[in-house]
Amino acid sequence: MDMDEQSAVSRQLVDLKDRSGLSxxxxxxxxxxxxxxxxxxxxxxDYLKPALPSDFVAKLLPVLLGKGEQxxxxxxxxxxxxxxxxDLDASSAPSRAATPLEIKxxxxxxxxxxxxxxxxxxxxxTSFAGDLRFPSESQYLLQINGESLNxxxxxxxLILCVDYLEAGIEIKSGDLAVVERTRDGGHTIExxxxxxxRRNGQIELQPESNDPRFQEPVIFNEHDEEATEVxxxxxxxxxxxxxx
Numbered sequence: 001m002d003m004d005e006q007s008a009v010s011r012q013l014v015d016l017k018d019r020s021g022l023s024x025x026x027x028x029x030x031x032x033x034x035x036x037x038x039x040x041x042x043x044x045x046d047y048l049k050p051a052l053p054s055d056f057v058a059k060l061l062p063v064l065l066g067k068g069e070q071x072x073x074x075x076x077x078x079x080x081x082x083x084x085x086x087d088l089d090a091s092s093a094p095s096r097a098a099t100p101l102e103i104k105x106x107x108x109x110x111x112x113x114x115x116x117x118x119x120x121x122x123x124x125x126t127s128f129a130g131d132l133r134f135p136s137e138s139q140y141l142l143q144i145n146g147e148s149l150n151x152x153x154x155x156x157x158l159i160l161c162v163d164y165l166e167a168g169i170e171i172k173s174g175d176l177a178v179v180e181r182t183r184d185g186g187h188t189i190e191x192x193x194x195x196x197x198r199r200n201g202q203i204e205l206q207p208e209s210n211d212p213r214f215q216e217p218v219i220f221n222e223h224d225e226e227a228t229e230v231x232x233x234x235x236x237x238x239x240x241x242x243x244x
Contacts, residue, residue, distance in 0.1 A: 009080050010047040016076060017043065020067035030063040057081040058132070078133050101128050103141045103158065107178060109148030109192040109207075109214050131160065131237050138166035141240070142178065142191075147211040149193050152176065153239045159193065161234035169235065173198040176236040179205055179218065182229050193236055194218065203232070 017027065024043055025036040033039060041047055042056065052060075057080050064072045103124040130139035141158045153159055161178055164171060171177070175196045182189050194205035194217075205218040220230045 007048045007050060009049070009051055010042060010044065013052065013080055014043055016064055016072055016080075019070060019072055020064050022064075022067065027060070027063055031059040051082045052080045054081050061132075075133070081132075100126055101130055101136075101139055101141050101160070102126065103143055105142060105191070106145040107142045107149065107159065107191050107193050108145035109190065109209075111145065111190065126158075128158070128160075128240060131162065134162045134167045134169070134237075138163045139237075140234075144193075148207065148209050148214045150210055151208045153193075154241070156242075158240040158242070160237045160240060162237055163234050164232065171196060171203070171232060171235075176208065177205070177232050178234040178236060179220075180231045180233055181218070182231075196232070205230075205232075 017024065020027075022030075023036075024040060028034075028036045028039050031039065039056070042052055057077060060080075061074065061077050064077055065074060066072060103126060126141060128141060130136050139160065139162050142161055144153045144155055144157045144159065146155055149159075159178075162169070173196055176193060177196050178191065178193050180189055180191050192214075193208070195208055197204040197206055203220040205220055207214045207217065209215070218230055220232065
């Protein structure tokens with residue numbers, strides 16, 4: 001098979017192996033496998049999938065992290081995984097998997113609350129952990145209340161969020177974001193989630209709902225002094241649906 005047909009992720013894995021100076025056999029042993037044959041397929045030109053299994057990447061993380069003259073970073077390794085890799089998938093990464101997240105309130109379009117209630121919003125511990133690509137301390141869960149996000153999440157679902165500022169990430173067009181709007185001089189707050197679309201230096205916050213009550217987009221100019229009335233606070237990473 002021509003190397004051009006090999007998946008990019010498999011080539012990236014081979015590059016990381018070469019940077020680490022380890023053989024496939026040594027990597028397999030460090031990951032807890034007896035033989036190189038257990039992981040050989042991921043290094044092969046025959047591997048054509050766009051990402052490696054999340055559990056494999058989780059086991060690979062402590063083995064390759066920091067190896068090589070140009071030290072391999074966490075981001076280098078996690079780039080091999082699906083976008084949705086989380087600590088729930090990565091139970092072999094003990095430094096992160098043991099950190100449970102909190103539910104810090106609700107996302108409920110059309111529901112305005114006094115700002116004091118948001119500040120003292122009761123948190124609830126869960127058994128869920130966060131996304132390995134971002135610091136645990138910058139992540140939390142919110143619960144969906146109502147139909148304002150029903151194209152993506154149902155009422156009662158949880159969404160995994162990462163704080164943009166704390167995680168040091170940029171707001172990108174296409175991100176699903178948690179948005180807070182204030183009124184009455186900041187005394188009341190509404191928290192919702194919308195899709196970010198950048199147009200002509202402005203950010204348009206588009207609804208992800210089929211409900212006719214929630215079809216109005218919000219225009220947000222990050223350079224506008226009045227933009228404090230609309231605040232983008234977090235990126236939504238994934239939806240968690242609990243089945244009872």
